[in-house]
């Protein structure tokens with residue numbers, strides 16, 4: 001995605017600078033010029049970019065930096081701080097409370113991705129234990145109700161709308177009432193869009209808003225307009241009480257950075273970004289972790305949350321336990337694939353690891369890898385429990401392999417290829433034998449380092465290098481070890497295991 005390219009350009013500029021033997025003014029200027037160019041290409045306003053560059057030069061006084069200080073770190077930190085400043089709207093987003101009925105109204109121009117985003121928003125909350133519902137109060141565009149209905153059905157979210165009622169206010173009120181009675185705690189009202197900001201659109205929005213009494217109004221905007229987002233966001237803010245913004249299509253347009261910074265300048269908190277057409281191509285937007293990922297510095301807490309979202313709590317220690325005993329079964333492999341698929345776009349997952357960027361996962365590769373996981377899983381679906389739970393590949397005799405191929409509609413050689421992959425992974429993960437399962441209160445540096453050693457044996461060498469070698473890994477484990485809950489630590493180990501699975505299967509370079 002485009003932001004990955006922006007992040008990649010900035011990271012490369014920093015990397016090139018740190019490759020220089022001496023960091024003097026010339027080297028720093030070259031680096032800042034590269035960063036400036038990347039930001040201007042992303043349509044970030046010229047004045048913001050210029051101020052950022054001036055500020056960094058002010059902060060980074062090369063002569064004052066004592067010898068031995070990691071200049072790259074200091075400069076990277078300054079870039080990080082400045083980017084955060086550009087993207088910080090200066091006020092936190094409004095938060096809704098689970099369990100209490102909240103009404104959220106979506107507004108935006110036609111084609112901004114509003115209807116798609118309503119469902120993504122509902123789906124995101126549903127996965128986190130909310131009870132969402134969708135109301136289609138868009139009576140302007142023919143087909144809007146069908147689209148919402150189709151999306152909602154796919155995500156198993158209740159919906160409300162009408163083919164005959166032409167008054168959006170009535171639909172909104174009836175829909176909200178209906179779902180309040182059904183104890184839904186997140187009632188999402190999708191409203192009409194128009195091609196441009198016209199009086200009729202704003203008037204309708206105001207009427208729906210007065211009648212439906214939303215707790216939050218979310219303005220949805222297409223990122224392709226870049227810094228022109230400032231005017232659009234201001235116009236909506238002045239007409240309805242916009243409490244939060246979602247910027248869509250961040251996957252396809254070079255101007256994403258401009259849109260983000262322009263909206264932040266209107267002091268509207270951006271809460272999510274849309275990164276594709278699919279339901280899970282939707283990311284929480286939080287300035288600091290976002291910038292951190294953009295610069296290849298990772299986002300560990302985001303990673304931990306993601307893992308905890310998809311891996312059932314009771315499954316976590318179990319996997320580590322089995323691996324520490326040297327048991328790597330086909331079922332474990334299956335569960336790992338399942339988790340990776342549930343985690344959503346893998347580019348996102350990767351960019352949460354320090355040293356990685358979303359750029360490493362082009363869209364084509366993403367689709368290819370998901371197809372491979374699914375293919376392998378279909379074959380495993382045709383296996384018996386005995387086959388899935390065995391650690392002895394010899395039980396998979398020729399006749400069993402033929403049965404699996406027939407059962408899954410695959411060719412024999414495809415089943416054999418999958419089994420070869422399993423054997424390869426089993427060999428690698430057998431090195432986790434002896435892993436120390438972290439227990440409450442046992443986060444001594446000794447146990448952490450032992451785990452880091454175990455982990456380093458199973459990580460693909462390229463991945464280890466990317467994280468910063470053994471030192472980088474130890475550092476990571478230490479950061480996780482000091483996390484307040486033990487789950488965070490186990491989750492990170494889990495995530496390393498899942499991601500390394502992915503690496504091995506895809507043979508990433």
Ligand SMILES: Nc1nc2c(ncn2[C@@H]2O[C@H](COP(=O)(O)OP(=O)(O)OP(=O)(O)O)[C@@H](O)[C@H]2O)c(=O)[nH]1
Pocket residue numbers: 108109110111112113114115116117138141144147192193194248249250251252273274275276277
């Ligand atoms: N690539 C990409 N496409 C998106 C994203 N969000 C929405 N879309 C696509 O944008 C198009 C318009 O989305 P809709 O949800 O129909 O737009 P809308 O704003 O509700 O349109 P109206 O209901 O007419 O106001 C659809 O083809 C969506 O699939 C995104 O984040 N990335």
